[in-house]
Amino acid sequence: MPALPSNFLQQSPPRHATGDETRARLIVAATEVFIQDGFRAARVQDIARRAGVRLSAINYHFGGKEGLYRAVLGHHAKQALESRPLSSPDGERSLPERFGFAVEALVGRMLGNGVQTGLGQLMLRELMNPTDLLETLIEHFTLPQARQMLALLREVVGPRVPDEVLFRCLISILGQCVVFMPGRPMIERMAPGILQGESVNRRIARHVARFSWAGLMAVREAWTEPGDNENDATS
Incomplete structure (x- = not known):
């Protein structure tokens, strides 16, 4: 499993070993405030109030607002890696099943149990x-996960497909997984009920996987013979 650096994944390990419950309450409250207001507009007073702790607890446990924000990002990134890994521990799965598993993980990271997750909204x-933490998030979370997906897509489309085309395929798949989060109001207006029900994530993931698999097969076929689409990589 790709790992984040300790100072990011481990929530900038607190300087004090005690107070796990307080830190957990601050993480929950800060997640809500950072999502609602953004990092810059978020007020530590509001976070402390929501968490039901003294304002000084933020400095005590996290060293300030930025340390708390880093901890929030680290918490949700770690949660995504542990609860929704891109690869299944079951190594006997077929390639289509492994692809479907990865897509379902991506959808789950964005939508959770049919609603937006902290990680998706924070991203x-x-x-x-x-x-200033965006580069850290990209370097230590997004890029390692992208490389894992690209390796899987390479297995699907074969060795002849150019890297640039492979990246386009990945971006298209990610776009399908992400769009249900910011586009929810519009989607529900166009198709009422499409995002309702206990199995909504599974339905979305199955659709994205089937749709994308068909596209990947088309890409693979287009690059089957040497010289085919030789000018398509940049067009």
């Missing part, structure tokens, strides 16, 4: 209004 916040 969208970072992309819209970047902080």
Whole structure:
């Protein structure tokens, strides 16, 4: 499993070993405030109030607002890696099953149990209004996960497909997984009920996997013979 650096994954390990419950409450409260207001507009007073702790607890456990934000990102990144890994521990799965498993993990990271997850919303916040931690998030979470997906896609499409085309395939798959989060109001207006029900994530993941698999097969076929689509990589 790809790992984040200890100072990111482990929530900037607190300087004090005690107070696990307080730290956990601050993580939950801070997640809500950072998602609602963004890092820059978030007020530590609001976070402390929601957590039901003294304001000084944020400095005590995290060294300040930025340390708390780093801890929040690390918490949700770690949770995603542990609860929704891209590869199954069952090594006997077929290639289509492994692909479907990875897609379901990506959808789950964005939607959780049919609703937006902390990781997905925080990442969208970072992309819209970047902080100094965006590069850390990309380098130690996004890129390792992308490399894992690219390796899987390479197995699917074969060795002849150019890297640039492979990246396009990955971006297309990610776009399908992510769009249900920011596009939820529009999607529900166009197709009421499509995001309802206990199995909504499974339905979305199955659709994205089937749709994408068909596209990947088309890409593989287009690059089967040497010289085919030789000018397509940059077109």
